[in-house]
Amino acid sequence: MSHRTWAIVLAIAGAAAAAAQNSTSAANVEAFEKVWSTIRDKHWDPKLGGVDWQATHDELRPKVEAAKSDAAVREILNEMVGRLKQTHFGIFPGDVYHDLDASGEHDSGDADIGIDLRVIDGRALVTEVYPASPAGAKGVKPGWAILRIGAHDVAPVVSRIREQFADSSLLDLRLNRAVVTRLQGSEGSAVMVEFLDGSNRKIAVDLVRAAPRGKLARLGNLPPTPTWSEWRRLPQDIGYVRFNIFLDPDGLAKTMEEAMKGCRDCRGFVLDLRGNPGGIGGLAMGVAGWFTDKSGQQLGTEYLRGMTLKFVIFPRPRPFLGPLAVLVDGCSASTSEILAGGLKDIGRARLFGTRTAAAALPSVIDRLPNGDGFQYAIANYISQGGKPLEGLGAIPDQEVRLTREQLLQGKDPALDAAVTWIQEQKK
Template sequence: MTGKRPKTLAPVAFLILTAALLAGCSKGTPEPPSPGAAPIDSQLAVATFDTAWAIIYRTHFDTTFNGVDWVALKDSLRPEAQTAQTVGDLRRVISQMVATLGQSHFALIPEEASEAFNPYEEEDVGSEIGYIGIQFRQVGDQMVVVGVDEDGNVEAAGIRPGWVIVAVNGDSVADLLEGVRESDSRYSEDYRMWARVRGRLGGAPGDTVTLEVLDASDEELVLEVVLEPDARQPVKFGNLPTFFSDADAYQVSSDEYDVDVGVIWFNFWMSPLMKEIDGAIDEFRDADGIIIDLRGNAGGMGGMVLGLAGHFLDEKVILGTYKTRTLNLEMKANPRRVDTNSQRVTPYDGPVAILIDETSGSASELFSGGMQSIERARVFGKTSVGAVLPATMDRLPNGDVLYHAFAEFVTADGVTLEGQGVIPDQPVELTREELLAGGDPALDAAIRWIAEERAAASGTSQN
């Protein structure tokens, strides 16, 4: 088998989690007093709390508020908002309120985080954010490296897929795992562990991250990795801090299965990447199959899902429905009949596989769950995050931003993905042994399936 691996599986979580990481990264200099410690006027605190409560009361898609007595909750928490002494006190009260819903895409974004980076300023935003270039997933009780960026500092330090991360900056992974298992959450253990480790890898360019690792022979090493400036494409998404998007496309030629397969990976559903994705589809129109790799893709702009699906559908097929309190919005694929050179084409009709894992969320789940529900693609990997609520943002009186869901998503075959996630048609577990050997079990399984589909279509057998 020939080809190359994706440069990265995208070290991101939900957009909200990533925003917190970006806003909170250290620059290696003394930090000014936290804005959360600033005093707040009681009248402003109450107005901010009441506004946040009312926005959700008016716009939540479920009039039962997921089983929460929303009015009683206001009555119980409003006195705490009224007696809040600092901005931080108020934020804790509002965050507690939205967390009670137990649903994704509800969060309070501090004002300083929402305006951390201005996309209209002509500056090198990437120079503000450090990037480590390592990807990892939980395998059993271990946090195992699954990918290393080419030509980066992590690769230069000698770290390879299959190595085990034992500690980050002195924080033991085993202790983090114990803490995760002792806490209750709607999210999977694997996802929460990944997020906790990821949260300890932030910083500014030039900062040093100390990694304690086990190499391929289980020898324990302590390595220091200097964070690099983030050279990926900066993209602004609403009031959230700048995200860094990236995409990759490559062809895998399998001698074992006698197929040529195109693989497309990207880390966010962001419009600047669509041109690259469209170009990759054009490149692979004659391939035996196409694999869309959404491992590590946290989501983004849901509208992009319909455009990508249209590359594989010749009709306006409904992938699913957004259900708000007052209306239903059908999510119909937009068939793509013109290529990037403005030439007439027909959508790709060969086998399509989708790779997901415990870090695939939001728009990635809309796409994979929607394509799965109409049987246009086969999904491989691990169950996704289960965070599939479309959301919007509103500025509160104190300057903070309320990020809140306004609809739920139901697939074409009636499955609600929120809280459940997309369950792969073919579950594939990672093993350290396969990673050490240079394997990618989910990718290999998808290639084998494509070969079987091609063989069945031609009337031949595939061993």
């Protein structure tokens, strides 16, 4: 090849590289502007706590324009949102965004294999196998570890999310969703899941996804969401109520009414909010009304831009006034935290489990023009005790952590602790 030809090739390559660099630089500037303007327009406090937001823009945009790498841009953006000194504002790499949203890796749909799970000590563990589920039919048990879903190992996904969100109260919730979404797909579709069973043997199980538990409920423009609620009377004469989401007012009201009628003479109640991600905020007030006879009490107050919402409790005609235990964990979020934290603050309930997700605020994750993820909150919530749930969460009165060994033995330590406490209370 002649010197002239080499010169042409190098010139073309250089031009292509420059074009790619300019494109990346433009996307980074667009990302900066989107983050800055979103906070300016949507933050609940127009004054941003006294931060001069325009000055921040004018100071940091030139640094973004001059940045030599995506990591450098990310650092500048995190510096900008960090000046708010608030949680639930942050920038994270595009590959982590992909890990959090795996919907494009499998058949679309919300059919599943019929289990609940938590990531404990870095491993995705089955915490419950639903009756008449695909997993139950194949002999899957609580405590089994999920190693592989289809062709993908679970460990690298868990590791990346743990590294990126190590200091985030949302870690448990994000880990859970990352694994759950990989197990979901269209009804009737097949998925191979490799487990580590109770004897630490690797077992590959072929499963056919089935319709999720419960009935579909719809809220506004959101897609239909499976909802279910249940109650039972425990052998210790203690009522137990559990529901997966605050999205079915009629169904939840019916379950609560049945629980009260069937357990009015019970020595206590357990309200299990573990894994409940929230939903309709007003339902927290409705549920709380079953457990107090005092008018005018509040769970807390939410502050949005130009609006204040007070979560006032309206007592039911015949509420249950005995001991009340509430179970929570790192996957209890939003409305679950409002209810649990508020009941604790007014002295009505004792909390058992682990700290909640500290995600009581409406929080959004958007994808930026450069591919990175951007999380931001649009409201502030102060529980009745005077502290924000955002970033702090609802703190259990008695911390109870779950282990794989307990799951393999069929134990539920948080529920056991709650039952023991209720039994210790005077009738």
